[in-house]
Amino acid sequence: MGSLDHVDLELLNALADDHRATVVALSERLGLSRNTVQARMAKLDRSGVFLSFERAMAPAELGFPIEAMLSVTVHQAHLPRITTELALIPEVLQAHGLSGQVDLLVRVAARDTQHLFDVDARILAIEGVERTETSLVMGEVIGYRVRPLLEEARRER
Structure with a gap:
């Protein structure tokens, strides 16, 4: 601790x-x-x-009602440049580096399905990106939280 x-x-x-x-x-x-x-x-x-x-803001209220998680596989040698280029795409809300078969998990927002298709195409166009797999976010079932961790930390004291 x-x-x-x-x-x-x-x-x-x-x-x-x-x-x-x-x-x-x-x-x-x-x-x-x-x-x-x-x-x-x-x-x-x-x-x-x-x-x-x-402040966390609802993308839907900003005109981007569709959210998706893109599993992105990349050439490892290009990862730093790829993440820099991903950060330039306004629809990219968040990205996490992962271990395992998928290299990045990228959360994106889009106006509609065609816009999502276009965002995915822009990500695929980044040199070094091998493939993406898109999963639509159907709803948040557990939001970001730290309360359980705080309670656990307090118990350990």
């Missing part, structure tokens, strides 16, 4: 309850000074605990 102590875990738990909580609200909830909470938040930020401060 990392260098998180009881106070860090309580702070993270409070943020999991209300990710928009202000430093003042967190200090009141936890019974800590505002300066302590700010210092802890800065330490957690520097250590890489927080992945992003970007």
Whole structure:
């Protein structure tokens, strides 16, 4: 386990309850000074605990109601350049490097099925991409969450 102590875990738990909580609200909830909470938040930020401060947005509300996961197989030697080129495609929401037969799992958003076909074609056109396999996202059954991990970490303390 990392260098998180009881106070860090309580702070993270409070943020999991209300990710928009202000430093003042967190200090009141936890019974800590505002300066302590700010210092802890800065330490957690520097250590890489927080992945992003970007607000998650619904692609469908932006006019992109179709989401798909593309399993992408590539020539390994080209992987760094391929990921750089994938990042230039606006419809690519996320990409993960994988072990096994598939090299990348790429989450994309599209306006309609023709747009999805076009996005897939743009990915296939990247030099070094061997093949893609597309799976439509039918719905999110478990959203991104850390609460169970926080509870497990708290039990271990």
